[in-house]
Amino acid sequence: MTTFDKLDLDLLRIIVEDPKAGVREFSRRLNIARNTAQSRIRKLEDAGVLVSWRPQINLSPLGYTVMAFVHVHIAQNRVDETLERLAAIPELIEANTVSGEGDLLCRFVSRDNAHFETVLRAVLKTDGVLRARSEIVLNRHIWPRTIPIIEKVRNEL
Template sequence: MSSLHGSAPGGPVTRRPADQLDARILRELDRDPQSTLVALAQRLGISRNTVQARITRLEAGGNLLPHSTRVDPRALGYPIAAVVVVTVRQQQLSTVTDALSVLPEVLEVLVLAGSMDLLVHVAATDADDLYRITGCVQGMTGVVRTDTSMVMRRLVDRRVAPLLDRLAAGPAGS
């Protein structure tokens, strides 16, 4: 699996950074994800073929996240969000990662630099379900310790629009 922040099964993915035109296309897609290629091309003043080629390249390079990241787990009956910070035995990191990827409630796993090894975003139906999920994580071979925090409120949604705006504007002073 390859994603903007992840790795392919064989290791890290090397991506070519988006350029100014990529950012303009992505900004328009971020604003209206259902835009057609023709509509994007018209709004940006470029050809439909250019838009299509750029989007195809961005998708092939792993620079676009899966569409399922737009789905709010609350709409699926999972109103509880939590983060589980995990310390693992380093030689068993891949075992833990494989086990985490099997749990449907695990939304994302990030490798950390620092005193803890993994940051695991999970969704749960209620407090009892969260207790069950954290128990599953704690019981995984290779897990040394966990610390769970329930998300009380989201103050800033995940976003990239400000980064796209900056890149689409081009170098400072131009």
């Protein structure tokens, strides 16, 4: 397991807060050499901490105003093949195997409730899916975040 110090975590926080700033700006803000910043970024990537530089997207302005979590029950030993089939549904934006209720917890988006019903029917028609239970998100109060955990880990050092 890779160990991280406060500099690694300070860099990670800056990357999360302002990923477009670039390595030069990261190094300036932390008062470190550009090569140091670059090697620390590589360390974070190699350790699997920093897995993507993709932006966080709000799909509502693109017309996808409904978000729902769907607990999907899958036929025994058919998770992988069923996931491949579910991935063909464009409105599926996240899928996780879980313990507890269902085998998968998926996040879907749709244009409206009628469109969500169409998406849910596509899920239920997917070979390998036994049943599903959905929960429509009324309002997203906290977006996916990592900075509180980064701060907690840093404070524990």
